[in-house]
Amino acid sequence: MTDFVSRDYDEVVRFNGGSNAGHTVVIKGEKFKFHLVPSGAMQSNKVILGNGMVIDPEELVSELDLLKKSKKDIEIKISAGAHIVTKMHKCLDKKEEEIRSKLNIGTTSQGIGPTYEDKYARTGIRFIDLSNPEIIEDKIETIYNMKKQLLKGSIFENPEERAKMVKDLCGFGNSIMQYMDYTENVINNDYRLGKNILFEGAQGGMLDIDFGIYPFVTSSNTLAGALSTGSGFSFRKVDRVIGVFKAYTSKVGSGPFPSEIIGDSTLRDLGSEYGTTTGRPRRVGWLDLPLLKYTIMMNDVDSLAITKVDILGKMKTIKIATNYTIDGKEIDYFPRRLDDFEKLHVDYVELPGWGDIKNPEDIIANGYQALPENMKKYIEFIEEKTGKTIDIISLGEDRRMTITKQIFN
Numbered sequence: 557m558t559d560f561v562s563r564d565y566d567e568v569v570r571f572n573g574g575s576n577a578g579h580t581v582v583i584k585g586e587k588f589k590f591h592l593v594p595s596g597a598m599q600s601n602k603v604i605l606g607n608g609m610v611i612d613p614e615e616l617v618s619e620l621d622l623l624k625k626s627k628k629d630i631e632i633k634i635s636a637g638a639h640i641v642t643k644m645h646k647c648l649d650k651k652e653e654e655i656r657s658k659l660n661i662g663t664t665s666q667g668i669g670p671t672y673e674d675k676y677a678r679t680g681i682r683f684i685d686l687s688n689p690e691i692i693e694d695k696i697e698t699i700y701n702m703k704k705q706l707l708k709g710s711i712f713e714n715p716e717e718r719a720k721m722v723k724d725l726c727g728f729g730n731s732i733m734q735y736m737d738y739t740e741n742v743i744n745n746d747y748r749l750g751k752n753i754l755f756e757g758a759q760g761g762m763l764d765i766d767f768g769i770y771p772f773v774t775s776s777n778t779l780a781g782a783l784s785t786g787s788g789f790s791f792r793k794v795d796r797v798i799g800v801f802k803a804y805t806s807k808v809g810s811g812p813f814p815s816e817i818i819g820d821s822t823l824r825d826l827g828s829e830y831g832t833t834t835g836r837p838r839r840v841g842w843l844d845l846p847l848l849k850y851t852i853m854m855n856d857v858d859s860l861a862i863t864k865v866d867i868l869g870k871m872k873t874i875k876i877a878t879n880y881t882i883d884g885k886e887i888d889y890f891p892r893r894l895d896d897f898e899k900l901h902v903d904y905v906e907l908p909g910w911g912d913i914k915n916p917e918d919i920i921a922n923g924y925q926a927l928p929e930n931m932k933k934y935i936e937f938i939e940e941k942t943g944k945t946i947d948i949i950s951l952g953e954d955r956r957m958t959i960t961k962q963i964f965n
Contacts, residue, residue, distance in 0.1 A: 557861050557863055557915060557958075558596045558754070558756050558800075558946065559583075560597050560733075560810060560955045560958050561596070561754065561798065561867075561948070562599040562678070562754050563599045564850045565596065565599075565600055565753060565781065566595040566751040567600050567602035567603065567604060567751060567752075568596030568603050568604070568753075568754045568755075568756055569603075569606055569739075569753060569754070569783070569787050570603075570605055570756045570757075571592040571756075571783045571787040571926070572590075572608045572609060572678075572758050572759070572776040572783060572786045573610070573668070573776055574591075574592065574609060574611060574641055574668045574671070575591040575592055575615045575666045576591075576664040576668045577591060577758035578590075578831060579595040581955075582955070583596055583954070584756055585954065585955065586670070588622065590623075590850065591615060591619065592605065592611060592612070592615055592616050593605075593616075594621075594961050595756060596754055596756055597623055597630065598626065598627065598941060601629065601630065602633065603623075603631075603634075603642075604739050604742065604743060605633070605638060605671065606635050606636075606638065606787035607635040607637035607740070607782075607787065607788065608776060608785060608786020609638045609784065609786070610638070610640070610668055610671040610675070610776075611638050612640075612641040613686065613728035613732065616634075618729055627891075632735045633735060633736075633739050633742055634735045634737070635737070635740070636645075636736050636739075637869055638683045638724065639680045639681065639682055640671070640681065640682065640686065641666065641667040641668065641951070642671075642681065642696070642721055642725065643721060643723065644667075644696070644700065644703075644712050645674075646665075646666060646850075647710050647712060648669035649665045649670055650662055650665050651710075652669065652670065654808065657852070661749050661771065661773075661809055661810055663799065663809070664808075666899075668774065668775050669774075670740070671775075672775040673775075674699055674915070677702070679695060679698050679699055679702065680805050681695045681696075681725070683736055684727065684736060686726065686729025686732075689723075689726050692711070692739070693719075694723050697931065700718060705818075705822070706885055707827075708857070739787070739788065740787065740788025741788075741959070743789045744788070744789060752785055754914040755780075756796070757778055757782075757783075759774050759778045760778065761778060761851035761854060762851060763776055764782075765777055765778075767854055770892075771808055772811025772812070776946040779855050780797045781855075781856070791865045797855055797856055797859050798845070798857070798858065798861050798948070799853075799855055799857035799861070799864040799946055800860075800861045800863065800949070801860065801861070801863070802839060802843075802863050803844065803868040804841065804842055804864065804865065804868050805825070805840070805841045805843060805844050805847070806829050806838045806839065806840050806841075807838060807841075808831050808836060812819070812897040812900075813839055814846075814877065815844040815902060816839055816840070816841035817840055821837075822871070823868070823871060824838065824840040825866040826870050827840070827864055840878060842875040844877040845879070846877065846879060847942050848942060850943070852942055854869060857944060858944075859946070859948075860939075860942070860944050860945065860946045860947065860948075861947065861948035862935065862936075862946050862949055862950065863929060863950040864950065865949060865951065866913050866916070866952055866957075868934075869911060869912070869913065870909065870912055873906055874907045876904060876937070878903050878905055880901070880903075881900075881903065882896060882899050907930070907933065907937065908930050908961065909930065910929075910930035910934075911927035913928070913951060916951050916952060920951065920956070920958070920959060921923060922961055923953070923959060927949070945961065946961075947960060948960050948961075
């Protein structure tokens, strides 16, 4: 969806997360899998990786090579203040998950959490540090000494292994330091010059560290407002917030999932719901309106974009979670106590499916009114309940399989 929207923008800025966020972009049948590079990179002229990100330099080198092969002239900027993920952070990620016991998150083990921990402990390695071996060595030793107990028994107890990590980081720095800039200045200068800028979030709203289903969340703020601290651009200047959601709900990792479908993998298999980063099967459930309305509120969404609606229609009967009750009383909040989820009852409505879409190209050519009637009823039901219009509708993984309503035409 970001790939589709980015056609109208000069540059795309990613402002949070790291290589734990997998994005697959499909262009004329060819798949491009990115984890750090923004999804909008294939259509924009410039991509910016903001200071709110945590970057695995080894992964980034690989992705930039892929990007440059497809778009030789694309301009790439990486914030001097973005933090660096090391192999030691990935080791710490696994060690911390073992200790969490029943509160384990289901982390991707990409080192994201420990890197953000070091950022807020003020010991983190930043992108600008990759040009200075002495600073890297000092910070690696500081992190190691602070986390020595967790790293007991790991290869990082060996000083030679830590020295090798310093050397490797400097090597990656030599490869990508050409892209470093003070990106907050770049973004604000481009804005003053009249450039159209798209800000791309990396994870879903309910993974937000403050407002998600804590502790089963990511380690950064994922809401739209986080673009300010993650890029240095004021949220007050943003013209439009588009909320992207699937026609059903999916989740990777542990934690409560009120509308989850238990014991039936049909929807997961139809939607190929397996993690881009981990390959793990995603947990899948029906669309959850209380959750959707909450994230609309928290992101100050102007309009919605729906994906995988073609997949959902293959189900004979479709459910939508409409409200929550606890002890027989409807609640108008999203639960915060984990115990509440054990008492939570979910009410559903059932709607008929619309079958496999045999002629998507004809529908695309003729627009919204050509959609199957049951699909339109599904979309209009969501619009009525959320009070937001669904202005972009995806009928397939390729960007060409997308319908926009009149507002975008």
